[in-house]
Amino acid sequence: MAMIMFFSLFAGVNQAKAEAALNVNADGAILVDAETGKVLYEQNADSVLGVASMTKMMTEYLLLEAVKKGKVKWDQEYSVSDLVYKNSHDRSLSNVPLRADGKYTIRELYEAMAIYSANSATIAIAETIGGSEANFVKMMNDKAKQLGLKDYKFVNSTGLNNRDYHGQHPEGTGPEDENVMSPRAVAKLAFHLINDFPEVLKTASTPTKMFREGTDDQIKMDNWNWMLPKLVYGYQGMDGLKTGTTDFAGYCFTGTASRDGKRFITVVQNAKDASGKGGYKARFDETRKMMDYAFSNYTKEQIVPKHYQVKGHKTLPITKGKEDQVKIYTKSAINMVVLNGEKKSYKPVLVLDKKKVNKDGEITAPVKKGETVGYLTIEPKNGEKVSFLTEEGHKKIKVDVIAAKDVEKANWFVLMMRGIGNFFGDVWHGISSTVKGWF
The missing domain is CATH 2.60.410.10 (D-Ala-D-Ala carboxypeptidase, C-terminal domain)
Known part of the structure; x- marks a missing residue:
């Protein structure tokens, strides 16, 4: 236990001022300092909402952790499962087509997931790490608990609705299940991801890349984060992190940007425009609003x-x-x-x-x-x-x-003399008090 000299530290921040300056059009939103995790603004931050492909940040975390521990290698090859093959050719979903008899490196699959939000590549990574996507989902939920996340539930590795698996959704989950998280939980996951594995930003900030370049299977992967500086809603310093869109979750985005020694993380879930309509532009406009506020009003x-x-x-x-x-x-x-x-x-x-x-x-x-x-x-x-x-x-x-300095222990003679001095001091004090009491 410690001896408190003043009042103890409180928990939460300047909320009234931030709320007065911001009015984010989203079901949930949060703005945090990426270095300390200090919360600068929040709106329905503990509401449990759909996350769609922002789910993939957890898959990225588990992959980067597995690589760091030597359990998976970047040049390791993956042989395509029946589920991954079928999913990869569903062009209604974000995907890179994979051959049934093809072999793909983990780095190729990771880049497809992080840049293009490729769902088949994500399932392939889940199978590589967990043996099956069902096992991987358990790992996702266990890791969320270990990281201290609250208000979350992972049912697949991708963020798709389980119905998009056409009956092959992970064992132990329902056919209509969805991944859900609160804005605070999403921000916390992003905070751990970029601080524990900062190399993720190198891939997340890639505006475009060719998958299987130079082959018959090549496909251009344009990053869904249109706030990267070279893209349509380019924002100075933006270098991550993950978008997400489904009918259930709406338009979502976890952004991070760095300028002048400051880095911030933002989350918007089911973002809308002023008329209440969701859209790609809406999620980036609401993110820009929070980023502008942070860079203009906060100083380290x-x-x-x-x-x-x-x-x-x-x-x-x-x-x-x-x-x-x-x-x-x-x-x-x-x-x-x-x-x-x-x-x-x-x-x-x-x-x-x-x-x-x-x-x-x-x-x-x-x-x-x-x-x-x-x-x-x-x-x-x-x-x-x-x-x-x-x-x-x-x-x-x-x-x-x-x-600030060394202080040696006094020797036995000094301590003894102090003790004697203290004894006679106490005696004299007692005598003086008694004498004073006579008069």
Whole structure:
């Protein structure tokens, strides 16, 4: 347990100001800082909604994790299953056609999935990792739980309605089942994806690529993220992440863009235009609205510098030491994205380690330079809440407080003499009090 010196950190952020500035036309939306996961705006962020092909971000996560662990190799070849063959020739769906007797590398399938949202390629990846799509769906739900997602359900690897599998949907799921997630869960998945595997952005930002270039099977794959800088709704700094569209989910998009050392993540689900009609343009217009707001109104600031000392708590008293106190300060700085002009709207929160500091607020010698004696975090002075997608986000605004120098333990003779001095001091104090009581 830790000894709280001030109020504890709240959870959530400047919601009123963001809501006043934004009115996103979507069933659900969220805007977050991609570095810390700090929530800057939310609208029905915990509503469980359709996600369509944004589902594929989980398939991407599990693939990149499997590659990192050496369980799957990029040049590994996949032999086409009956389900994947049939699905790949359904031109009503986003697909690259695959041959029944063909062999395709995992990298080819991954690029088709990430750039062109190819559903057959996605199922092929699911079969490669899980052995079957049904097993892979279990892995998806398990990984979602492990990542701390809430309000989600995965029934397939693609985001299609299960009816699009024509009776071959994953075992254990229903013929009309759909993948669902809340905007907060989608943002959290995207946050983990780009922070755990930043290489995903290299593929996600590819505007167009030829599948099987130079063969009879070549097909041009145009990225469905039309906000990439070279495409029709190009946005400066946009380099990901995943679109999704079905009748059930509507027009959805998880976007991420980086400028001037700042990166943001946005999610819109069932986006609509001003007349209430859904469309490709609507999801990008609503994303642009949030991105413009974020880049114009938020700045990354150093809220607490390295070696910061809290007023009134610049030192700790020491017991049994050669010195009677030691200077303490923060080991590193605290940086956070805040609204323009609000850098000074936060106050420090010092928490001392109760295992290191006794009930009288003293630390026992010896003390080593750099020894952690607690931590420091920040909170808004006005009591507003600060919300993060993850507990790790909270930790990014928490830094160790350390001792600035060594303090050796006093030798036995000094400690004995102090004890004697304290004894006679107590006796004299008692006598003085008694004498004063006579008069």
